[in-house]
Amino acid sequence: MDDDGNNSLDLQEFMKFLPDFGVEVNPDEAKVMFQALDKDGSGTIDLNEFLLGLRPPMSESRMHILDKAFEKFDKNGDGVVTVEDLQDLNNLRQHPKYKDGTWTEEEVFENYLATFDSTPDDPDGKITHEEFVNFYTSLQIENDAYFNQLIRNRWKIQ
Template identity: 55%
Template sequence: MAGTARHDREMAIQAKKKLTTATDPIERLRLQCLARGSAGIKGLGRVFRIMDDDNNRTLDFKEFMKGLNDYAVVMEKEEVEELFQRFDKDGNGTIDFNEFLLTLRPPMSRARKEVIMQAFRKLDKTGDGVITIEDLREVYNAKHHPKYQNGEWSEEQVFRKFLDNFDSPYDKDGLVSKRA
């Protein structure tokens, strides 16, 4: 765990350094999130889900501005307007939440993508491009989880929490599929 904390600190320091010279609004927003550590983008996503009062997975400009403000993102209004226009792909005055997060995440290195694909292929027992709950159940051992060991959770609760990392919050189909 110490390695993860150290990596988080290093990432935050690098993001803060790059932020001083970044001019692209999307890059500036990404760096402000990364300056908070590995959970920075996820935290902004959480703020936006809270802002989405009607649960339609979109934000209008007012909600977008409030979300950035609530998350203490420092940007000029003109930058926020440009950001909104760039995220509003179809020009309908709203931002799709998933598209927003996908655009905001930093690109993955080729080496990391290959490691992920190797793990995916290993877990995809049938080779059909889909990992099922049964596939994961065969390889995941809940007995090493601290909450199972202290009796707080059952094996099934630990496994469910593990699955939540892979399932979309809006489409809990119990499947993990490969996307390019």
């Protein structure tokens, strides 16, 4: 689909591939679809925007447990997780690169934050609720009960 190889789709590339996948829409409908997927308004759809646009909605039970986990993750309650919020996560100090002296504690925390960042080409060192949910959506676990137990265990939620 990405004819020019720039790791994103412009409107022309997007409109070109729709019929290939059996999507028959007029140009105005295609533009509306494109704009809905282009979350950052850049005029292109990157892979992350594309995948997020195609994912099914998260169930209410999953959102509930993720909300609880995010509240626990966001120590100061400001709605954004930063390195400061991670200081009490002792398990990060068990990271092999910290233990062997390759990384400082802050580098371990920054690396951890980057795993959640939905803009890997432009990490900002912060995790929003949306990025947190997007990360866990990417796990693609089909069973809600298993997903919820996984989150409860990871974040020690009763």
